[in-house]
Amino acid sequence: xxxxxxxxxxxxxxxxxxxxxxxxxxxxxxxxxxxxxxxxxxxxxxxxxxxxxxxxxxxxxxxxxxxxxxxxxxxxxxxxxxxxxxxxxxxxxxxxxxxxxxxxxxxxxxxxxxxxxxxxxxxxxxxxxxxxxxxxxxxxxxxx
Amino acid sequence: xxxxxxxxxxxxxxxxxxxxxxxxxxxxxxxxxxxxxxxxxxxxxxxxxxxxxxxxxxxxxxxxxxxxxxxxxxxxxxxxxxxxxxxxxxxxxxxxxxxxxxxxxxxxxxxxxxxxxxxxxxxxxxxxxxxxxxxxxxxxxxxxxxxxxxxxxxxxxxxxxxxxxxxxxxxxxxxxxxxxxxxx
Numbered sequence: 001x002x003x004x005x006x007x008x009x010x011x012x013x014x015x016x017x018x019x020x021x022x023x024x025x026x027x028x029x030x031x032x033x034x035x036x037x038x039x040x041x042x043x044x045x046x047x048x049x050x051x052x053x054x055x056x057x058x059x060x061x062x063x064x065x066x067x068x069x070x071x072x073x074x075x076x077x078x079x080x081x082x083x084x085x086x087x088x089x090x091x092x093x094x095x096x097x098x099x100x101x102x103x104x105x106x107x108x109x110x111x112x113x114x115x116x117x118x119x120x121x122x123x124x125x126x127x128x129x130x131x132x133x134x135x136x137x138x139x140x141x142x143x144x
Numbered sequence: 145x146x147x148x149x150x151x152x153x154x155x156x157x158x159x160x161x162x163x164x165x166x167x168x169x170x171x172x173x174x175x176x177x178x179x180x181x182x183x184x185x186x187x188x189x190x191x192x193x194x195x196x197x198x199x200x201x202x203x204x205x206x207x208x209x210x211x212x213x214x215x216x217x218x219x220x221x222x223x224x225x226x227x228x229x230x231x232x233x234x235x236x237x238x239x240x241x242x243x244x245x246x247x248x249x250x251x252x253x254x255x256x257x258x259x260x261x262x263x264x265x266x267x268x269x270x271x272x273x274x275x276x277x278x279x280x281x282x283x284x285x286x287x288x289x290x291x292x293x294x295x296x297x298x299x300x301x302x303x304x305x306x307x308x309x310x311x312x313x314x315x316x317x318x319x320x321x322x323x324x325x326x327x328x
Contacts, residue, residue: 127211
């Protein structure tokens with residue numbers, strides 16, 4: 001009987017631990033730390049845009065990956081809640097087309113003070129191509 | 145020869161005045177809200193493409209599904225992988241019209257009610273959608289807002305029984321745009 005109780009208690013503790021684990025690490029797991037993540041691909045802004053806009057099958061490899069792009073930004077767009085770095089290479093029905101990088105909130109100040117004549121590197125999660133632009137999310141500036 | 149040049153010039157002018165009044169944004173904000181007994185879910189997308197033709201009322205949206213950011217990473221994964229299947233259907237689109245465009249004076253500052261009607265495509269399924277919204281006309285931009293609900297079943301999105309208590313059958317969609325004139 002005692003043994004049975006011990007087994008029961010052991011199982012209960014294990015179950016509780018599993019529940020805690022699932023709660024913290026599965027259900028509430030945080031977003032990946034894209035700022036610290038290593039880039040899966042390092043590519044020039046113009047090249048990745050051309051691959052996506054030209055329908056190059058090579059562009060498929062970037063989706064869902066951490067991409068580091070390099071180039072001279074065209075301008076910075078700020079809205080109430082976001083700061084976006086734009087690399088423009090073409091234009092269409094919605095205006096400029098290129099690469100649009102949504103910056104992480106801790107990057108807003110540094111991004112707003114960027115010089116628009118220098119080559120920069122930006123790293124972020126590649127959300128894909130919306131028919132006009134390549135979209136990167138959770139972006140940060142890479143020191144160089 | 146001179147008359148020919150003049151005719152061409154007039155034709156070009158006519159064409160540009162008809163299609164000239166296009167207002168656009170690439171930083172449109174769309175967020176949705178699902179309220180179920182066990183959980184409230186919200187996701188935001190700040191990179192929405194939209195264009196409005198002030199003359200014809202033609203109104204379009206293009207939304208990259210993977211740009212929706214959720215509070216919880218796991219929800220974002222489930223949304224993309226299981227519900228809207230973003231790899232197969234990367235974009236949602238709306239193509240429609242502001243049906244009462246003639247009632248809105250875009251030359252005069254103020255707030256105007258808008259009636260919007262068109263076709264919304266999500267998860268590869270297209271449905272007719274009618275929504276009400278507001279256009280606030282400012283000197284340098286037009287702010288557009290709208291709120292409407294859609295049924296996830298209409299878009300062939302199935303929610304497994306295990307999480308049914310966490311996801312509402314009815315999703316509230318909010319749209320917030322700051323449209324600026326497209327300079328050519």
